[in-house]
Amino acid sequence: MPILEVKDIRKSFGKLEVLKGVSxxxxxxxxxxxxxxxxxxxxxxxxxxxxxxxxxxxxxxxDGEYLAENAVYKPEKELRPMLKKMGMVFxxxxxxPHKSVLENIIEAPVCVxxxxxxxxxxxxxxxxxxxGLSEKINSYPCELSGGQQQRVAIARALAMxxxxxLFDEPTSALDPELTGEVLKVIKELAQKNMTMIIVTHEMNFxxxxxxxxxxxxxxxxxxxxxxxxxxSEAVDTPRIKAFLSKFEG
Amino acid sequence: xxxxxxxxxxxxxxxxxxxxALTLLFALPLGLIISFGSMSKITVIKWIVKAFVWIIRGTxxxxxxxxxxxxxxxxxEWARHMSPEQFAAMAAPVRSVVxxxxxxNVFDRFVAVMVAFSVNYACYFSEIFRGGIEGIPKGQxxxxxxxxxxxxxxxxxxxxxQVIKRIIPPMSNEIITLVKDTSLARVIAVYEVIWSAQVYIxxxxxxxxxxxxxxxxxxxxxxxxxxxxxxxxxxxxxxx
Ligand SMILES: Nc1ncnc2c1ncn2[C@@H]1O[C@H](COP(=O)(O)OP(=O)(O)OP(=O)(O)O)[C@@H](O)[C@H]1O
Ligand SMILES: [Mg+2]
Numbered sequence: 001m002p003i004l005e006v007k008d009i010r011k012s013f014g015k016l017e018v019l020k021g022v023s024x025x026x027x028x029x030x031x032x033x034x035x036x037x038x039x040x041x042x043x044x045x046x047x048x049x050x051x052x053x054x055x056x057x058x059x060x061x062x063d064g065e066y067l068a069e070n071a072v073y074k075p076e077k078e079l080r081p082m083l084k085k086m087g088m089v090f091x092x093x094x095x096x097p098h099k100s101v102l103e104n105i106i107e108a109p110v111c112v113x114x115x116x117x118x119x120x121x122x123x124x125x126x127x128x129x130x131x132g133l134s135e136k137i138n139s140y141p142c143e144l145s146g147g148q149q150q151r152v153a154i155a156r157a158l159a160m161x162x163x164x165x166l167f168d169e170p171t172s173a174l175d176p177e178l179t180g181e182v183l184k185v186i187k188e189l190a191q192k193n194m195t196m197i198i199v200t201h202e203m204n205f206x207x208x209x210x211x212x213x214x215x216x217x218x219x220x221x222x223x224x225x226x227x228x229x230x231x232s233e234a235v236d237t238p239r240i241k242a243f244l245s246k247f248e249g
Numbered sequence: 250x251x252x253x254x255x256x257x258x259x260x261x262x263x264x265x266x267x268x269x270a271l272t273l274l275f276a277l278p279l280g281l282i283i284s285f286g287s288m289s290k291i292t293v294i295k296w297i298v299k300a301f302v303w304i305i306r307g308t309x310x311x312x313x314x315x316x317x318x319x320x321x322x323x324x325x326e327w328a329r330h331m332s333p334e335q336f337a338a339m340a341a342p343v344r345s346v347v348x349x350x351x352x353x354n355v356f357d358r359f360v361a362v363m364v365a366f367s368v369n370y371a372c373y374f375s376e377i378f379r380g381g382i383e384g385i386p387k388g389q390x391x392x393x394x395x396x397x398x399x400x401x402x403x404x405x406x407x408x409x410x411q412v413i414k415r416i417i418p419p420m421s422n423e424i425i426t427l428v429k430d431t432s433l434a435r436v437i438a439v440y441e442v443i444w445s446a447q448v449y450i451x452x453x454x455x456x457x458x459x460x461x462x463x464x465x466x467x468x469x470x471x472x473x474x475x476x477x478x479x480x481x482x483x484x485x486x487x488x489x
Contacts, residue, residue, distance in 0.1 A: 050395055052391055052394065052395070080397055080399070081397075083394075083395070083397060084396075084397040086395070087395070088395040090388060090391070090392065092386075092388050094386075094388035094389060094391065094392035095392070096389065096392070096407055097411065097487050097488070097489035098410050098411050098414070098487055098489075107396070107406065108396035108397060108398060111398065111402055111406065112396060112397040112398055112402070113397075140486065140487045141487070142487050142488050142489070156396070157395075157396075160396060160397065
């Protein structure tokens with residue numbers, strides 16, 4: 001059974017239709033890279049999944065349960081526990097600047113999941129070790145580099161024990177020399193069998209980590225295939241060829 | 250002489266402090282509520298609140314004080330002295346309002362001061378809160394939301410602490426202005442520190458107690474300046 005099923009969702013901002021009937025089914029353990037030109041609706045698609053944007057039509061199912069059925073959302077009370085199953089990492093990290101690294105990570109587990117503080121701290125320490133930031137546990141976000149902040153943001157999302165992780169261009173706000181450390185953490189997550197949807201402009205990373213690549217163009221998914229097929233010379237869609245050629249060299 | 254003047258000024262200054270402290274107590278939470286109103290998604294509420302804030306901020310506190318103190322009494326007088334023919338000529342709903350007015354009397358002086366000051370300062374504070382809240386990036390709300398926090402958890406745990414840091418400088422200016430504005434209470438004969446000094450002019454032609462009140466204000470506002478400097482420093486452990 002798919003973890004996540006998206007059926008024909010549409011979304012407009014005013015007169016601009018940004019998603020024109022997008023469907024996608026995500027099986028457990030899949031790592032899906034979403035690529036495509038700027039403005040094609042990748043972020044909007046991701047943000048529709050966890051109700052940061054509401055869809056105008058279509059349905060979204062999580063673990064076989066309707067989050068939104070024909071654009072009618074579950075009431076807030078039932079929705080919240082479902083949304084928690086999806087972790088999200090933003091391009092701009094969005095750490096809480098007034099909280100230390102540890103506080104950033106334990107805030108939601110304690111106040112949303114009702115974990116005890118001891119329990120949450122133990123888990124946070126483990127997660128920080130995994131993202132290689134154990135020594136920064138008491139630092140504040142402003143004292144960290146972008147790459148370190150993004151790794152904390154990943155740990156913070158993981159602390160809620162999500163079933164699926166959504167990444168919206170997790171390295172686009174970083175200096176080139178800092179992208180590697182973040183991509184490495186995401187790669188390790190894939191090896192630990194986390195289901196993920198990753199919007200990215202890092203083609204090499206997509207090719208290496210994803211087992212499925214979705215190409216979005218102008219509000220539609222125009223290709224959904226293995227990385228081998230998408231990145232092969234033989235791809236016969238001119239739009240994809242033109243897009244990928246920009247990343248060569 | 251000096252000691253007895255000090256004692257009676259101190260007594261007056263106690264009232265000054267009382268007005269100051271109670272105004273903060275009421276105006277800070279009320280200001281927060283008003284700021285929500287001025288950011289409301291319901292356009293009607295937003296514009297009513299904005300118009301109210303504009304009126305309060307655009308007219309002198311002294312005038313508001315006088316209106317609040319004398320207004321209810323005047324309305325009561327007017328309603329009680331209305332001729333029966335006049336009363337009978339009015340529509341039923343208007344009549345019930347007028348009979349309600351008839352029960353009104355002059356406010357207690359101190360209550361009038363507290364109402365005027367609290368409302369006036371709440372409006373100023375609301376604008377400071379609004380600026381602070383609107384300055385928090387959308388990403389902070391979104392990060393809280395995707396972690397499963399409720400709206401109120403996001404507001405009280407994520408947004409408000411950051412707002413407080415941002416608004417400390419304008420707040421401290423406004424609060425120090427409040428220290429000095431308390432002297433306006435004397436226009437409706439509330440006995441505060443300046444009044445207590447003027448008593449000496451009337452009785453024995455002594456001017457210096459009036460100047461001496463300045464020392465009270467200076468010491469208190471100096472203390473507040475130091476306090477806010479300390480808080481600002483305390484909150485300097487991060488920047489966004
Ligand atoms: N909140 C919004 N209000 C109005 N228009 C929006 C909003 N969010 C996105 N858009 C518009 O929707 C279109 C798709 O935006 P989206 O951010 O989903 O693209 P994207 O594929 O993520 O692009 P990029 O690669 O640049 O991040 C763009 O034209 C954008 O200007
Ligand atoms: Mg985007």
